[in-house]
Amino acid sequence: MIEIEGMCCCGVREISGICGIKSKEVIKDFCEIVYGGYSEDPRLDFSFVIFTDINRQSYGDNLTKFIKKFKLGEVISTKSKLNPNSGNMLKVYVWWVNDKNLREWWGEQ
Numbered sequence: 040m041i042e043i044e045g046m047c048c049c050g051v052r053e054i055s056g057i058c059g060i061k062s063k064e065v066i067k068d069f070c071e072i073v074y075g076g077y078s079e080d081p082r083l084d085f086s087f088v089i090f091t092d093i094n095r096q097s098y099g100d101n102l103t104k105f106i107k108k109f110k111l112g113e114v115i116s117t118k119s120k121l122n123p124n125s126g127n128m129l130k131v132y133v134w135w136v137n138d139k140n141l142r143e144w145w146g147e148q
Contacts, residue, residue, distance in 0.1 A: 041068040043088075054090040057098055062105035070145040083141075088134040093127040095119060103132060109144050112137040 041060065044053040057065050073083055092099025103114040113135045122129040 041065055041072075043069065043072050049084075050086045052085050052088050054088055057090055057102065058093075058096065059098070062098075062102045065102055066105065066109075066111065066141075066144070067148060070141065070148070074142065074145055083136060083138045086135065088136055090132050090134070092130045092132070093122075093125075095128065095130070099130055099132050103134075106134060109140070110137065111141045111144060 041054055041056045044055055046053060054065065054069060060068075069088075090099060090102065099116070103116065106112055106114050114132055116132045117130055119128040119130045121127075
């Protein structure tokens with residue numbers, strides 16, 4: 040299962056643990072965490088989500104395509120750049136979540 044990590048900015052979260060997980064499962068996990076009753080007030084209380092991809096493994100691009108296909112928001116990405124900590128080529132994605140469409144998609148699952 041993925042994790043949603045907090046950041047210093049209260050309006051941004053990070054999805055981690057998406058490597059090797061199908062995009063639909065990532066989004067289902069995300070919805071389960073955000074809307075599925077893990078809090079007393081299940082709501083989207085942030086505006087942006089970031090996720091990363093290393094060495095062009097395509098899971099980030101695949102997740103982006105899934106988000107766009109189902110109109111779950113907009114995604115922008117950086118160019119790949121060497122991460123000096125790991126030696127991997129790192130690409131960062133920023134997802135503006137369309138809460139209305141995401142809730143509708145989640146309700147259909």
